[in-house]
Amino acid sequence: MQPVSTALLTDHYELTMLQAALQSGTAHRRCVFELFGRRLPDGRRYGVVAGIGRALDAVTAFRFGDAELADLRSRSVVDDATLAWLADYRFSGDIWGYAEGEAYFPGSPLMVVESSFAEGVLLETVLLSILNHDSAIASAASRMTAAADGRPCIEMGSRRTQEWSAVAAARAAYIAGFVATSNLEAGRRWGVPTTGTAAHAFTLxxxxxxxxxxxQVAALGTNTTLLVDTYDVTKAVETAIKVAGPGLGAVRLDSGDLLVQAREVRAQLDSLGATGTKIVVTSDLDEFAIAALAAGPVDSYGVGTSLVTGSGSPTVGLVYKLVAHEAADGSMLSVAKASKDKKSVGGRKYAMRRRSASGVAQAEVLGIGEPPANDGDDRELLVPLITAGERVYDATLQDARERHAVSRAELPPTAMQMSRGEPCIPTIYEGQ
Amino acid sequence: MQPVSTALLTDHYELTMLQAALQSGTAHRRCVFELFGRRLPDGRRYGVVAGIGRALDAVTAFRFGDAELADLRSRSVVDDATLAWLADYRFSGDIWGYAEGEAYFPGSPLMVVESSFAEGVLLETVLLSILNHDSAIASAASRMTAAADGRPCIEMGSRRTQEWSAVAAARAAYIAGFVATSNLEAGRRWGVPTTGTAAHAFTLxxxxxxxxxxxQVAALGTNTTLLVDTYDVTKAVETAIKVAGPGLGAVRLDSGDLLVQAREVRAQLDSLGATGTKIVVTSDLDEFAIAALAAGPVDSYGVGTSLVTGSGSPTVGLVYKLVAHEAADGSMLSVAKASKDKKSVGGRKYAMRRRSASGVAQAEVLGIGEPPANDGDDRELLVPLITAGERVYDATLQDARERHAVSRAELPPTAMQMSRGEPCIPTIYEGQ
Known part of the structure; x- marks a missing residue:
């Protein structure tokens, strides 16, 4: 596939700021931008970083080619001097960030961008778009896989979100422990396993x-999943085993009281000798419904709408802020907007997960300058993503999935509570 | 730009159903699929159809090229006979639908697809993805422009949604009466006017x-918008007029109590002789905040997060259901899934907006077969979109915007209530 330029996935004002800064001579001041959330979505105990790999792809594809420049010129977005500068745009700075799949907390610097003002400011919109979306999905997905407690979860929400968001959502869910997706493009592009058998339309x-x-059995084999709620579930289960035999792979329930039905269907399947036939449930599930089904004989969960809309939090409110810049005298100066309801903490940060001797996370420790002594149990969280313009982070999707499993496992037990509450560990700003 | 294939923006099970239907000989049965919502998002008075133009583009680009086929083969998604059939896939059926921008209600058939089972079933996922997303955004946007009551609304939510959803969201908001977007790609791709000046980072x-x-004034002229809440608003407004003169275009407020601040800033601007300088507000606005600011001296609204997340309803729950098919004897048979909590009404429908003699909408009238007599005040709602595989719907984005303005204007006054309630007109199924 042709790489599509990401350069216009950008707010108009990034370019007008660039034009003004080029004219005033401040465009080349060295700056530090930080991408972080002031809080987690309402009541959540932890967030999950996703989209890092996609964000780095977007930086690589951030190029103003002839088509982009012609468009900006024709619509008089910026002046010719700015267009000439954009034609040569290549990000040449440094980016650090949290590894994809890592848990995060209020204030965690998910990305730290160090570059000239001009180079860094242009990336704001696309970096936020990707991380806000993908982290929202992964954060919801992680609660679902936690609630499922080892039973497989399958992502099937493509139809309930924008067509390309669907592909990104499947990827983010996979990072957070989902085992598969219905989305074929996510299979092609990201190697996420895809699954699917049939809908009600096929029966009708x-x-x-x-x-x-x-x-269906003739075409897909007896290991397929038959959808048994189009007409009458009891009759359908009887028919399913009659047609496929007791070796049928699974039956799927997509409506009604799933807990009651799963128990009835399990008993019926067992009575028909189909003791190995699994029960898949799908029907507006979210983490709470999944938790409620823990008591039932359910073998796997298909999750759609709630997953792709972030289970009530379709965005996680990450922002991208200038936290330090080179002053007229060449020194680096921490800066922060002063408005009372939107506090930022200025300067380039370190980030460390403080852990007990037994490896349980205790605090998100942030500060400016040198990190405090690490007693060997703590984990540094910022890793280099791009160094002098070159991408150095090459974690695979599988790496991100493993990173997530390890990161979640070290959180304290409160992290797994479904009820609303405070973040499961505090964020501590050192040296302030 | 190269048209990207949309063929894999599809759920895996559409292809396995196709394989099974090709084998069983039912794949070529004539079918009618309907795309509709069982209800509006919680408490909404009307919905807005958006995405029709994008959906038709997606049907045109729904092609299984060598890359798509090679991927499906390598992952053993379907068998070789199915791949051979997919290689020749061209939608050759008929699609009717609501004009883009039209209001819709529970049960409204936003799209009616008539084709073979095989051709129609494959389009389910991508049509739903596009219409669920775009209609969610347009439905929220329409409430915002209604609340703004003529004051311009600007879409600036790109950073809070997936990067390509952002482009689609800007388009949908424009249909529903927004005047501009911050998103440059929406400007290039859809001709939506784009605007923007500067962020806090520029001041810092x-x-x-x-x-x-x-x-900023040197680069962008005195007609620019200066952001005045980085440090102290009163001092900033004083500085702004000192620098730009009383001809300054506008000031922007992005934090704090906007109603109180807008009044103070208006008085200050007037006292400085800047009576023509406008006040733009932006800060987590939604339709309720916009309505609350109606009493203030605000000239325009910039709306972000709430818009691109559908103001609490990021999807509108549209579904795509088989409602009729050719039986073994060649007759057309209405079909519907029987599960109690998910009722469908079978058969190919007509849809009419019943209006009073003075042109006020009274009911959404749906039925199967011939529509009832039209006394001249009623409007037929289904228009041909694709006929025998050829796209016949060529409404521009401007047409959709005008369609929306006209459609909203004929709704009864309850449509404009911000409070939660029933749809502003009932849906009536005739002849049942």
Missing amino acids: LHDTEEQAFAA | LHDTEEQAFAA
Whole structure:
């Protein structure tokens, strides 16, 4: 596939600021930008960083080619001097960040961008778009896989979110422990395993449910999943085993009281000798419904709408702020907007997860300058992503998935509570 | 730009259903699929159809090229016979739908797809992705422009949604009456006007606020908008007029109590002779905050997070259901899933907005077969979009914007209530 330029996935004002800064001579001042959230979504105990790999791809593809420049010129977005500067744009600075899959907390610097003002300011919009979306999905997904407690979760929400968000959502869910997606493009582009068998339309298309089941088994084998709630569940389960035999892979329930039905269907399957036939449930599930089904004989969960909309938090409110810049005398100066309701802490930060001797996370420790002594149990959180313009972070999606599993496992037990509450560990600003 | 194939923006099960139907001989049965919502988002009075133009583009680009086929083969998604059929896929059926920008209600058939099962079932995922997202944004946006009551609204939410959703959101908001967006790609791709001036980072970059304002005015002219809440609003407004003169275009407030501040700033501007300088407010606005600011001297609203997340409803829950198919004897048969909590009404529908003699909408009238007599005041809602595989709907974005303005204007006054309630007109199923 042709790499598509990401340069216009950008707010108009980034370019007008650039024009003004080029004219005033401040555009080349060395700056530090920080990407962070002031808080977690309402009541959440931890957040999950996702989108780092996609964000770095977007930086690489951030190029103003002839098509982009012609458009900006025709719409008089900026002047010719600015267009000439944009034509040569290559990010040549440094970016540090949290490894993809890592847990994060209020104030955690998910990304730290150090570059000239001009180079760094232009990346604001696209970096935030990617990290706000992907982290929202991964943060919701992690609660779902935690609630599922080892039972597989499958992402099937593509139809309930924008078509390209769907691809990104499948990727983010996979990082947070989902085992598969329905989205074929996520399979192609990111290697996420894809699954799927049939919808109600397939049953309705046939003259009888038995004909539909027979057609599906003939084409997809007895290990397939038959959807049993189009007409009458009890009759459908009977028909399913009659058609496929007791070796049928699974049945799927997509409506009604899933806990009650799962128990009835399990008993019926067992009575028919189909003791190995699994039960998949799908029907507006979220982390709370999944937790409520823990008591039932459910083998896997298909999750759609709630996952791709971040289970009530479709964005995580990450912001991108100038925290330090070179002053007229060449020294680096911490800066922060003064408005009372939007506090920022200025300067380039370190970030460390303080852990007990037994490896349990105790605090998110942030500060400016040199990090405090590490007694060997603590973990440094910022890793180099781009150094002097070159991408140095090459974690795979599998790495991110593993990073997430390890990071979540070291959180204290309160992290796994479904109820609303405070972040499971405090954020501590050292040296202030 | 190269058109990107949309064929893999599809759930895995659409292809496995296709394989099974090709084998069982039912794939070529004539079918009617309907795309509709069972209800509006919680408490909304009307919905707004958006995404029709994008959906038709997606149908045109729905092609299984060598890259798509190679991927499906390598991952064993379907068998070779199915791949051969996909290689020749061109939608050759008919699609009717609501004009883009139209209001809709529970049960409204936003799209009706008539084709073989095989051709129609494959489009389910991508059509739903586009219409669920774009209609969610337009439905929220329409409430915002209604609340703004003629004052311009500007879309600036790109950073709070996935990077390509941002482009689609800007388009949907424009249909629903927003005047501009911050998103440059929406300007290039859809011709939505783009605007923007500067962020806090620009002020912080300079040694003093006065230097920042002077740099901005030098580069962008006195008609620019200066952001006045980085440090102290009163001092900033004084500096702004000192630097730009009383001809300054506008000042922007992005924090604090906007109603109180707007009044203070208006008085200050007037006292400085800057009676023509406008006040733009931006800060987590939604339709309720906009309505609350109606009493203040605010000239325009910039709306971000709330808009791009559908103001509490990031998806509108549209579904795509098989409602009729050719039976074994060649007759058309209405079909519907029987589960109690998810009722569908079978068969191919007509849709009409019943209006009073004075042109006020009274009901959404749906039925199967011939529509009832139209007394001249009613409006037929389904228009041909694709006929025998050829796109026949060529409404521009401007057309959709005008369609929305006209459609909203004919709704009864309850439509404009911000409080939660029932749809402003009932949906009536005739002949049942």
